[in-house]
Amino acid sequence: MIKNIKQKWVTLLILLSFSAVLNAQIDTTFVSAKMNYPDFLSLVSKNNLGYAAEKFNVDMAQANTEASKVFPDPELAVGASDNGQRRMQMGYGFSTELSWTLELGGKRKARINVAKSTAELTKTLLEDYFRNLRAEATLNYLTGLKQKQIFKVQFNSYTILKNIAATDSIRFKLGSITEIDARQSKLEANSMLNDVYQSEADWKSALLELGTMLGNQKADTLYLPSGDLTKFERIFNLNELIVTAQNNRTDLLAALKNKNVAQEVLKLTKANRILDLGLSFGLENASVVTNVVAPTPSSNAVSAGITIPLKFSNRNKGELKAAEYSLQQADVVYKQTELQIQTEVRKAWFAYLTAQKQVKQFDTGLLADAKKLLDGKVYSYKRGETTLLEVLNAQRTYNETQLSYHETLYNYAASLVELEKTAGIWDINF
DSSP: OHHHHHHHHHHHHHHHHHHHHHHTSOOTTSEEEEEOHHHHHHHHHHHOHHHHHHHHHHHHHHHHHHHTTOOOOOEEEEEEEEOOHHHHOOOEEEEEEEEEEEOOSSHHHHHHHHHHHHHHHHHHHHHHHHHHHHHHHHHHHHHHHHHHHHHHHHHHHHHHHHHHHHHHHHHHHTTSSOHHHHHHHHHHHHHHHHHHHHHHHHHHHHHHHHHHHTTOOOTTEEEEEOOOTTOOOOOOOHHHHHHHHHHHOHHHHHHHHHHHHHHHHHHHHHHHTSOOEEEEEEEEEEOOBOOSSSOBOOEEEEEEEEEOOOOGGGGOOHHHHHHHHHHHHHHHHHHHHHHHHHHHHHHHHHHHHHHHHHHHHHTTTHHHHHHHHHHHHHHHHHTTSSOHHHHHHHHHHHHHHHHHHHHHHHHHHHHHHHHHHHHTOOOOOO
8 A cells, every 4th residue: 555655656746847847948939049159150250240340341441542542633624704795896715724733742652551551450450359259259158058057957956846845745635744844845846936937038038149149130049059168178378378469469469550550640641741733734715806996816825834832831730749649649559458468368367277276176076965965855854854944955055056066167168268368369169
């Protein structure tokens, strides 16, 4: 008889367990699409809308380079005069003049150099944008993996408490425990279910962020990342990282190219202070004059001239000083960027070493010990040898240990991403 009752309990627990699994799954209103990290990063480089928008800056800079090559346009002037043909018979007159500005001082070459250096700076800024985008996308990918593990931890904890609650309900009916204990275990299970719902929502939000990084326009699609968060161990030398960063960081290269732009702008400003010459060529035609007092035959006149502007405006050196200050500022910004890079690399290196030590703490058996403690408490509780409170404390300890483990793994991976981003290197693949 007792054997049959135990078999019924086991069957009931199994059914309740399956029921819990069905109730805590992601709803089917979303379409799931699995992907690995290399494919994800490739799609980011192709489909990210922010990156696509930044690429237009390069196109515009190249277009400006072409525009800087043009010469000043010539001007054509046409005129006509009536000297009193009908009343005094003095005839008509026509004039045509072609004028053109001859730029001196290498203005056109200076404009082209400014446009070219600006285009090079724009390309470097685009590379730096992708450096940051790649790191941000990787962190979002890692967040998706972390939230999945957190969801699993919460769901497994809920399953354990749900099974305990189901067992306690049966034990209460059999008179083994009081109604208060049965209600307490049921309450704890329902409370844990709320945590499951929250972790599920956080997981969905993380997956939706991946869709944003991919430029996904389909709001009902969830991209499911795959990968192992335990494959982020590297060995670095701090001094080598600093040297590598100074050689490879695109923002430092951008600061250097910004100095080049400031130098070219200063040259252009100086060239613009040199006067330009105006060249003109004209043709005038006067018709025959039939006036009896002073009859005159028709005539043609050709003229040519040079216009020399008086550059009194050169006495104002405000624009020249502004260009010189801009060059000095660019030099200071370059030095500041170089110093900032050294600081960032050191901070990222220390953060990575700290995260590495924290991960190794879990290799000493923290998770296994917490699991053994929980299993022992659950077993003792079913035998009536311990209280529900002790089981709940063991459950919370195990839960917190697992959550801490996955959070530490994420921080370890994230610190590597930050370190490689600051060092200007990238070998992450998992």
